[in-house]
Amino acid sequence: MKLREFAKQLGLSPTTVSRALSGYPEVSEATRARVATEAMRLGYRPDINAVRLKTGRAGAIGVMMGRSGEIHFAEFVSGMAQRLETADTDILITPITAHNDDDEIQAYRRLVESRRVDAVIIHSPRPQDPRIEMLNSLGVPFLVHGRSETEHVHAWLDIDNEGAVRRSTEHLLDLGHRRIAMINGLRGKTYSIHREQGFRLAHQERGLTADPNLMVCDKFSDESGFRHARSFLERANAPTAIVAGSTMTALGVYRAVRSLGMTVGQDVSVIAHDDVFPYLTAENMVPSLSTTRSSMRAAGTRCAELALQLIAGRAAEEIHELWPVELILRESTAPPR
Amino acid sequence: MKLREFAKQLGLSPTTVSRALSGYPEVSEATRARVATEAMRLGYRPDINAVRLKTGRAGAIGVMMGRSGEIHFAEFVSGMAQRLETADTDILITPITAHNDDDEIQAYRRLVESRRVDAVIIHSPRPQDPRIEMLNSLGVPFLVHGRSETEHVHAWLDIDNEGAVRRSTEHLLDLGHRRIAMINGLRGKTYSIHREQGFRLAHQERGLTADPNLMVCDKFSDESGFRHARSFLERANAPTAIVAGSTMTALGVYRAVRSLGMTVGQDVSVIAHDDVFPYLTAENMVPSLSTTRSSMRAAGTRCAELALQLIAGRAAEEIHELWPVELILRESTAPPR
């Protein structure tokens, strides 16, 4: 059903009906109520594409999705959805399939220049991330989930990765551990750099030096956790504690520890960062896993809110949120043997 | 830049430019090439909303996302993206937040009646799923990932859940197990029913009866795997083998087995269904996990393809794909003690 037709059935002009449905003030309450009721009854709903064309608003936020099945992705998007369902705003998923930066830039251009989205959210930036300058020059509101060191203005929300790992490492050092390994995230990402910084700082504060041979970067997966932990623990001068990048990594670490006939929380302490996945909880692991915790879902919800604010005109330079991280001690960390 | 302006710069009419870019045959090759080059150079790109309005095609496929962080979701969508990136078709995520069917139906109406999407994909249907009749009556092309028993016509793609569990169970029975437990998926979903059927059939074929006390339904998570396995194994007449719903469930099952001082593959056999997540591989578990395997990402890719075919006009009644499942035996299944 079209507006024309619907308006005629009501004996009103399309103008008035449009105004009534869009909440304009100059329409009488009686009329508005009648229009709303009838729209429901007759099932009239504006063609969103006409609305978008006319208003210039796409009513959608774009999210870039990396090629590799990202474990965080579903939680983040689900969090976004929670905020956006009352905002009549859609979530548009765009795959980043590109192998070179140029292809990636084309993907953004497509989104923005053809007016598919009003704002874009990008993840896991690098310190000098070309995407940020790109989006800036495209003139589209965008939010960075994570941080970058680029001088270009950008709104961002990040968790305190440095503080998180600093605190986990301090905790392990306080327990008496002196050889601590870290299985970090992907090399080059800002969050990995921050985590490494936290790791080093905790050591420095105590006059110690983090051992570069005990630091490694890799993707967050059970398999990489296993492989690296195993390699660490088989060395002559094996670490007595391991800082893992995610609960999934920790899973592999646990496995590696067991596979060598050792016990987590006794022979080796393990602590990890937990993004809070409903299907894998640190508390339930055996032994329960000490973590730094920050909900990925909550980040998604907040990022959606901030993106809406950007669209509404809030300045990017005033949107910088650094979320603290909870330290939760459980059974997997204890003094070294 | 608008079409008018761009066309003027080229000294052509908007008509010709539009045709050149849309690949219509009646435009000379020379002109087409020039238009394409200049579009690239000057950065012209049609406003997608105008195109959508005029052509009536939304250029997007809608995917419903359950509220609870679904572990399968990212992989499925990522698979879809792989197919859709060359089809100039977007993926629209819509949260199903509804607690009652009515809200859910409203969500579909919104998608379809306001022409946001050309097709919809729904997941995990129940045997009598009201969504199917709903989408049918809305007249939108839709694809069901999973199966339903409704008499309403619908296109679907499903894996052979019954066959998968039948084969895993047969395998366990062949090894000599007689008390086998199953930790199934969510109650009421068709896939859970099919799996239960496979479980029962494998028993029946051998003149045995599946024990209803050893069958339970729950969500796929590490935690539920642990809880149920634990409860099974603590019973007087404990099972010697467990069929788990997912690798995540299996993780919990492994944990439960260990927590009771037993060993997977020796005291208890475990087999699970594996949707193939890049961050958690059955092969790497210790002991490596026997599975029935079917790639969720591949399903996403194929569902996207089928959705495009539906949009192109292919009849729903001729789209029914039942995917076989691989049985992969590893170390977690062995004869009972």
Add this chain to the structure above:
DNA sequence: AAGATAATTGAAAACGGTTTCAATTCATTT
């Protein structure tokens, strides 16, 4: 009750493309 003001309503012009139909150009045939 008339005049002024405020509250509602409607007509028509966009928004930026696509597509129908008609006009023009070009190549081919006689």
Add this chain to the structure above:
DNA sequence: AAATGAATTGAAACCGTTTTCAATTATCTT
């Protein structure tokens, strides 16, 4: 060279809304 048909191009209508501006109706003053 004229006639014919094919290949290109363009003018204008239209997709379904929103919004500007003008017109109408209701309410309030005096």
